[in-house]
Amino acid sequence: MTLHVPKHFAALAGLVAGALAVTIGMLVAAITEVVSPIDAVGSEVIDRVPRWVKEQAIEWFGTDDKLALRVGIISILTIAAVGLGVVAARRPWVGAAGIGLFGLVGALAAAHRPGEGLGAAVPSIIGAAVGAAVLHRMVRPRPIEVPGPSQAPLGWDRRRFLAAGGVAAVSAAAAGGVAQALENRRVDELRAATREPLPELAASAGPDTSTAPLDLPPDAQLFDETPFVTPNDEFYRIDTALSFPNINIDKWSCEITGMVDVPLKISYADLLAMPQVERAVTLCCVSNEVGGEYIGNAVWRGVMLRDLLETAGVQPGAEQVYSTSLDGWTCGFPVAAAFDGRDAMIAIGMNGEALPLEHGYPARLVVPGLYGYVSATKWLARIELTTWDQEGYWVPRGWSAEGPVKTQSRIDVPRTKTVPSGKQAIAGVAWAQFRGIAKVEVQIDDGEWQQATLGADVSDDTWRQWLLEWAPTPGLYLLKVRATDKTGETQTELQTPVAPNGATGYHTIRVKVE
Ligand SMILES: Nc1nc2c(c(=O)[nH]1)N[C@H]1C(S)=C(S)[C@@H](COP(=O)(O)O)O[C@H]1N2
Numbered sequence: 286m287t288l289h290v291p292k293h294f295a296a297l298a299g300l301v302a303g304a305l306a307v308t309i310g311m312l313v314a315a316i317t318e319v320v321s322p323i324d325a326v327g328s329e330v331i332d333r334v335p336r337w338v339k340e341q342a343i344e345w346f347g348t349d350d351k352l353a354l355r356v357g358i359i360s361i362l363t364i365a366a367v368g369l370g371v372v373a374a375r376r377p378w379v380g381a382a383g384i385g386l387f388g389l390v391g392a393l394a395a396a397h398r399p400g401e402g403l404g405a406a407v408p409s410i411i412g413a414a415v416g417a418a419v420l421h422r423m424v425r426p427r428p429i430e431v432p433g434p435s436q437a438p439l440g441w442d443r444r445r446f447l448a449a450g451g452v453a454a455v456s457a458a459a460a461g462g463v464a465q466a467l468e469n470r471r472v473d474e475l476r477a478a479t480r481e482p483l484p485e486l487a488a489s490a491g492p493d494t495s496t497a498p499l500d501l502p503p504d505a506q507l508f509d510e511t512p513f514v515t516p517n518d519e520f521y522r523i524d525t526a527l528s529f530p531n532i533n534i535d536k537w538s539c540e541i542t543g544m545v546d547v548p549l550k551i552s553y554a555d556l557l558a559m560p561q562v563e564r565a566v567t568l569c570c571v572s573n574e575v576g577g578e579y580i581g582n583a584v585w586r587g588v589m590l591r592d593l594l595e596t597a598g599v600q601p602g603a604e605q606v607y608s609t610s611l612d613g614w615t616c617g618f619p620v621a622a623a624f625d626g627r628d629a630m631i632a633i634g635m636n637g638e639a640l641p642l643e644h645g646y647p648a649r650l651v652v653p654g655l656y657g658y659v660s661a662t663k664w665l666a667r668i669e670l671t672t673w674d675q676e677g678y679w680v681p682r683g684w685s686a687e688g689p690v691k692t693q694s695r696i697d698v699p700r701t702k703t704v705p706s707g708k709q710a711i712a713g714v715a716w717a718q719f720r721g722i723a724k725v726e727v728q729i730d731d732g733e734w735q736q737a738t739l740g741a742d743v744s745d746d747t748w749r750q751w752l753l754e755w756a757p758t759p760g761l762y763l764l765k766v767r768a769t770d771k772t773g774e775t776q777t778e779l780q781t782p783v784a785p786n787g788a789t790g791y792h793t794i795r796v797k798v799e
């Protein structure tokens with residue numbers, strides 16, 4: 286005679302076995318230095334979801350969208366594990382096969398990730414095998430031999446079940462803990478590497494290929510609420526990466542290949558030894574709403590892209606500078622943008638430090654005047670000269686192939702909805718990288734457009750601060766701003782969404798003066 290494990294115990298068995306499958310997978314992945322199964326599945330989800338799902342996720346969760354994705358995946362796995370446990374009470378093999386199926390999904394996802402091979406499938410397979418075996422063993426019906434106190438009424442050995450479950454749960458916690466510790470150690474080591482100071486910037490005599498450290502005029506900063514140079518830890522971060530790619534600085538190199546005469550392979554040491562420049566460049570995201578925060582200004586240090594491309598020799602017919610990151614993200618911009626005088630560079634430094642891990646250590650591209658999604662590859666691995674037949678990551682996902690930055694302006698002061706009456710300032714930033722900002726105007730209610738004072742013109746590639754004195758009496762006010770770039774073009778009032786190539790419209794705020 287056999288009796289089945291009661292449902293709630295079977296559910297518990299499913300949960301424990303599922304947890305063990307996931308954490309063993311994480312542990313094997315951490316030890317063998319391949320992508321973790323959950324991250325692999327998460328990244329596949331990121332790459333495959335339709336645009337509206339992604340936009341909804343960003344609207345709900347903002348830059349916490351990745352945390353939301355992780356929580357979502359873990360919730361689905363938890364529900365599935367409980368369900369498989371319950372099924373397994375009657376059909377142990379079905380439960381075990383279910384865990385195997387999830388393992389297969391993890392294995393396929395991991396092996397499919399850019400930069401990973403078949404080896405990346407192993408953690409999921411081992412994890413699923415262990416989880417399936419544990420589930421099967423825990424719920425397998427047993428003939429009753431000697432009815433003892435813990436066996437008698439149920440027909441299954443509760444004590445034995447709980448002991449096995451306990452061991453499995455503790456093992457899962459241990460495996461998860463060690464896996465997380467290994468990942469933390471990996472990231473700590475990478476961070477330590479980013480804290481190595483860069484060699485002094487040489488002030489050699491070259492025309493514009495080598496230069497002294499950049500000196501910023503103090504009057505670039507007209508007001509304090511928005512620093513003219515965005516500190517590294519306040520700089521916005523946008524990317525598709527769920528975890529930092531595996532970076533081995535001693536083995537790292539950037540290839541320059543494709544339609545070139547001489548393909549190059551440049552190591553980190555090579556980059557450090559090449560003539561470098563320091564340039565203030567404002568970087569912004571095409572997903573920045575009017576008035577949004579996905580913009581920052583940094584002093585980037587790096588090697589001019591045109592120097593490297595001239596060394597490699599760009600062949601006629603090459604249309605696109607197409608780059609790939611260590612984690613397989615891609616983007617591309619016109620070859621002309623590397624040669625039309627703008628300071629496109631492979632950056633290794635940001636605001637006097639090596640590039641932070643979040644912003645692309647060891648090297649990234651920075652191209653003034655282009656949105657990040659077409660140009661600013663972080664964790665750079667490869668630059669290929671090619672035609673427009675190749676599409677960057679966001680292009681088949683509904684974004685324009687070319688992404689020149691639109692002239693825009695933002696009101697940063699007042700920052701609160703209510704302000705006291707009396708003398709104060711309306712202030713903010715305006716940007717039109719590569720063209721430069723010529724004029725900023727502010728409109729209060731239906732009044733005349735008034736010209737704001739501009740901060741120092743550091744370069745055409747950075748934002749400019751602007752400020753207008755204001756001494757309002759109590760009341761409700763509507764404030765609008767608009768910028769004009771140095772080609773004479775004033776930004777359009779027409780409101781358009783961020784997709785497919787950047788939002789337009791005047792940033793407008795309502796203020797109550799008390
Ligand atoms: N490897 C990689 N590089 C990337 C991205 C990415 O998803 N992966 N996103 C790009 C986008 S859309 C932007 S706006 C900028 C943002 O750079 P930041 O995070 O340093 O501000 O990086 C670009 N480089």
Ligand SMILES: [Mo]
Nearest residue numbers: 570571657658
């Ligand atoms: Mo972006």
